[in-house]
Amino acid sequence: MWWLLLLGVATSRCLHDETQKSVRLLKPQVSQPVPHFRSSIVPSPGSLDPQPLRIHTYYTRDSVSSKTWARDGDKNRGVSRALAALRETTGRIQGILAVIPVQGPLLLSRDSTQYCRAVWGDPDTPNYHRCSLLNPGYQGESCLGAKMPDAHLHGYSLWPEHGLPQLIQPDGPGVQNTDFLLYVLVTHTPKCHKELCLKSLESSEPSSLSLGTTSAELYRALASSTLRKTPSICISWPAVIAYAACCQLDPEDRPLAGTIVYCAQHLTSPSLSHSDIVMATLHELLHALGFSGQLFKRWRDCPSGLSAREHCSTRKQVTRRDKWGQLLLTTPSVSHSLAKHLGVPGALMGAPLEEEGSLSSHWESRLFQGSIMTAAFDGAQYTHLDPVTLAAFEDSGWYQVNYSAAEELLWGQGSGLEFGLVSTCRNGSSDFFCSSSGLGCHYLHLDKGSCSSDPLLEGCRMYKPLANGGECWKEGNGLLNRAENPHGEIYHLHSRCFLANLTSQVLSKDKVSQPSRAPTGRCYLHQCTHKGTYEVQAEGSPWIPCPPGKAIQIPGYYGLLYCPQGRLCLSYKGTSAATSPLMNFSTQDLLFQLSLGLTGTPGHSLGKEQREELAEVVLQALVTRGGTGRCYFHSPSITAGLVFTVSMWKPPGCEGPSTATLYRTLTLILQEKPLQIHHGEGIFTTEYSLTTEYSKLLTLLDHNPSMIDQLLSAGSCLLLLILVGALGTLAYQKRATLQVGPSTT
Numbered sequence: 001m002w003w004l005l006l007l008g009v010a011t012s013r014c015l016h017d018e019t020q021k022s023v024r025l026l027k028p029q030v031s032q033p034v035p036h037f038r039s040s041i042v043p044s045p046g047s048l049d050p051q052p053l054r055i056h057t058y059y060t061r062d063s064v065s066s067k068t069w070a071r072d073g074d075k076n077r078g079v080s081r082a083l084a085a086l087r088e089t090t091g092r093i094q095g096i097l098a099v100i101p102v103q104g105p106l107l108l109s110r111d112s113t114q115y116c117r118a119v120w121g122d123p124d125t126p127n128y129h130r131c132s133l134l135n136p137g138y139q140g141e142s143c144l145g146a147k148m149p150d151a152h153l154h155g156y157s158l159w160p161e162h163g164l165p166q167l168i169q170p171d172g173p174g175v176q177n178t179d180f181l182l183y184v185l186v187t188h189t190p191k192c193h194k195e196l197c198l199k200s201l202e203s204s205e206p207s208s209l210s211l212g213t214t215s216a217e218l219y220r221a222l223a224s225s226t227l228r229k230t231p232s233i234c235i236s237w238p239a240v241i242a243y244a245a246c247c248q249l250d251p252e253d254r255p256l257a258g259t260i261v262y263c264a265q266h267l268t269s270p271s272l273s274h275s276d277i278v279m280a281t282l283h284e285l286l287h288a289l290g291f292s293g294q295l296f297k298r299w300r301d302c303p304s305g306l307s308a309r310e311h312c313s314t315r316k317q318v319t320r321r322d323k324w325g326q327l328l329l330t331t332p333s334v335s336h337s338l339a340k341h342l343g344v345p346g347a348l349m350g351a352p353l354e355e356e357g358s359l360s361s362h363w364e365s366r367l368f369q370g371s372i373m374t375a376a377f378d379g380a381q382y383t384h385l386d387p388v389t390l391a392a393f394e395d396s397g398w399y400q401v402n403y404s405a406a407e408e409l410l411w412g413q414g415s416g417l418e419f420g421l422v423s424t425c426r427n428g429s430s431d432f433f434c435s436s437s438g439l440g441c442h443y444l445h446l447d448k449g450s451c452s453s454d455p456l457l458e459g460c461r462m463y464k465p466l467a468n469g470g471e472c473w474k475e476g477n478g479l480l481n482r483a484e485n486p487h488g489e490i491y492h493l494h495s496r497c498f499l500a501n502l503t504s505q506v507l508s509k510d511k512v513s514q515p516s517r518a519p520t521g522r523c524y525l526h527q528c529t530h531k532g533t534y535e536v537q538a539e540g541s542p543w544i545p546c547p548p549g550k551a552i553q554i555p556g557y558y559g560l561l562y563c564p565q566g567r568l569c570l571s572y573k574g575t576s577a578a579t580s581p582l583m584n585f586s587t588q589d590l591l592f593q594l595s596l597g598l599t600g601t602p603g604h605s606l607g608k609e610q611r612e613e614l615a616e617v618v619l620q621a622l623v624t625r626g627g628t629g630r631c632y633f634h635s636p637s638i639t640a641g642l643v644f645t646v647s648m649w650k651p652p653g654c655e656g657p658s659t660a661t662l663y664r665t666l667t668l669i670l671q672e673k674p675l676q677i678h679h680g681e682g683i684f685t686t687e688y689s690l691t692t693e694y695s696k697l698l699t700l701l702d703h704n705p706s707m708i709d710q711l712l713s714a715g716s717c718l719l720l721l722i723l724v725g726a727l728g729t730l731a732y733q734k735r736a737t738l739q740v741g742p743s744t745t
């Protein structure tokens with residue numbers, strides 16, 4: 001037995017608050033017009049309409065630490081991944097946020113406390129508050145470690161006691177066509193590592209480690225001998241993808257410049273997809289553009305719209321605590337948007353924020369699972385740019401928001417005022433949360449899940465995606481355990497997780513039926529028929545309509561499949577079928593699954609390879625007996641319990657009777673005279689076949705041919721592209737979940 005316990009995971013939170021706090025926010029000093037200081041920010045009349053936000057990215061090569069963190073090839077790969085993600089993200093933001101454009105080139109401010117040691121103090125002289133003594137050690141300006149070139153910056157001067165100032169550095173040319181200047185670093189900093197502490201309770205040999213993420217580094221660290229010898233160990237692990245902060249504001253406090261730091265080491269990890277890096281970038285960029293605890297208090301109230309900026313004022317209240325102590329973002333669009341999402345009429349008091357020390361720059365995880373602005377990131381396919389987040393940008397008073405790019409937030413949709421409270425999440429009133437410790441489905445139904453909690457959920461539990469092999473949409477998962485599939489699961493790009501206890505009758509009629517099993521998360525193929533309605537398919541079954549909220553039976557299987565309500569096919573527009581069969585199947589060319597029990601005298605249990613061999617021999621005997629071509633039969637297999645299974649369908653070019661006819665012929669022949677197979681030292685005899693089950697299926701199909709128009713052969717799954725993308729993704733900071741508990745041998 002081997003346990004791993006997570007002690008204090010230095011929790012998986014976005015680093016934005018920490019980094020933003022370390023940055024001094026600069027604003028232009030508009031109170032002091034100086035002749036050679038070009039004003040680049042005050043708009044000229046007639047150009048006051050909001051325009052798409054122009055983000056200019058400036059990649060600064062990092063010379064200091066680059067040698068230490070990676071080989072050149074890795075470094076270049078990391079940089080190009082980061083820049084590709086940035087291009088996509090800035091393009092996306094441009095389509096969503098509009099601002100009053102900066103007129104002329106954007107010129108950033110210098111921090112006078114950096115270049116200047118002392119200022120003049122007489123309010124009656126022109127040099128009041130001007131620099132009287134330069135700082136000889138002045139290194140220029142930087143933003144979160146990124147050096148800002150003089151070309152982007154205002155100049156500076158030294159003022160004598162009397163007379164004209166001495167220009168030390170003139171204004172740079174600035175950056176044309178830019179509303180926000182983003183400095184980009186790809187480097188390695190101490191912030192890029194996360195510490196993870198583990199404890200082994202019994203220090204015997206670990207049989208297998210279940211890791212929540214597929215990070216090879218983590219695995220190696222765990223498997224190292226140190227862990228086996230010491231009862232507890234903390235490992236440092238490159239878990240952070242990126243962090244960002246805003247550095248400069250315009251006179252109305254709108255963010256003008258910031259830096260995003262990509263953690264080079266993690267960026268090259270194969271477990272990160274391009275979309276993961278895009279989502280992490282989007283998250284960080286949204287912080288730098290205003291969704292930040294440091295910036296909330298600068299948000300503007302612009303009742304007559306962005307263009308009439310003279311009517312804007314700084315908002316009196318952006319955050320407050322409700323009577324239970326929950327911190328809320330209380331601005332109007334956010335409150336309306338959340339009310340609409342929860343299906344509550346009117347507006348709410350505000351939208352809950354995650355409590356993170358003194359600041360809070362994320363949505364409360366209990367209410368906003370799947371939102372781009374929660375503190376933990378589970379991977380791009382679970383993350384969406386939701387309308388409540390966009391509403392926050394409208395409420396900032398700096399942006400006009402195009403909501404058409406908003407993605408639906410499924411979590412908590414229509415769940416009412418009580419949703420996501422610590423006091424109600426465990427009483428079973430919402431099926432977004434769970435209370436048992438069993439297996440089920442993650443709420444997006446892409447993955448099987450186990451009911452668990454994390455520090456951000458504060459005791460609430462939800463079905464979290466299983467660490468390994470639980471992705472229904474990953475065909476590779478199905479191939480691993482193809483030989484034994486009594487539940488008829490199908491792993492496919494269009495498969496989803498359903499609560500079900502389907503089981504095919506592969507046991508002999510005279511054996512007592514198996515005890516009934518409680519439903520658990522299983523993968524079956526689905527296709528949308530209309531918005532919110534869908535059909536499902538188990539291996540070998542036809543498409544069966546799955547009315548949301550109902551439990552259905554699947555021909556060929558015992559047990560039930562539960563059809564989730566309000567989760568699947570919500571955005572279906574009727575344009576394309578969810579599944580695209582590779583082959584056209586007519587009624588005559590359906591898929592059948594033939595299963596035969598074998599009795600025999602192998603004398604010992606058969607290994608995997610021996611069973612594969614035997615399956616091929618049985619199939620040969622079957623083909624000979626049936627007098628037809630081998631082309632009907634696909635993926636023969638034999639389970640350890642000696643059940644032979646083969647899929648039957650007729651691909652193009654296969655000559656002979658229809659699959660249905662052949663199937664019927666074969667089952668009749670086998671009933672009359674069992675097959676006898678000599679293989680190695682053993683003799684095997686077919687014992688029974690699934691005639692009862694499948695004749696039911698046949699009758700059903702005969703009476704309802706329309707239902708089977710789009711039958712997709714489970715066998716053809718093999719022909720489809722096998723996706724084996726390792727998706728233990730880690731982003732700005734990805735949750736590290738280690739499966740806690742005894743591992744199976």
Ligand SMILES: *[C@@H]1O[C@H](CO)[C@@H](O)[C@H](O)[C@H]1NC(C)=O
Nearest residue numbers: 095096401402403404405406
């Ligand atoms: C909003 O964005 C959509 C595309 O996402 C675009 O078609 C539409 O024209 C935009 N609306 C405005 C007002 O810019």
Ligand SMILES: *[C@@H]1O[C@H](CO)[C@@H](O)[C@H](O)[C@H]1NC(C)=O
Nearest residue numbers: 418423424425427428429430
């Ligand atoms: C859960 O708690 C809420 C609020 O206290 C209550 O309205 C609801 O009826 C409870 N549900 C169940 C199933 O107990």
Ligand SMILES: *[C@@H]1O[C@H](CO)[C@@H](O)[C@H](O)[C@H]1NC(C)=O
Nearest residue numbers: 501516517518519558559560
């Ligand atoms: C499936 O689950 C249902 C409800 O829990 C139960 O009544 C039924 O007996 C189960 N069937 C099988 C085959 O396990």
Ligand SMILES: *[C@@H]1O[C@H](CO)[C@@H](O)[C@H](O)[C@H]1NC(C)=O
Nearest residue numbers: 580581582583584585586652
């Ligand atoms: C499927 O059938 C349609 C029309 O019946 C035909 O246009 C299409 O080429 C067929 N596809 C394949 C893969 O045979």
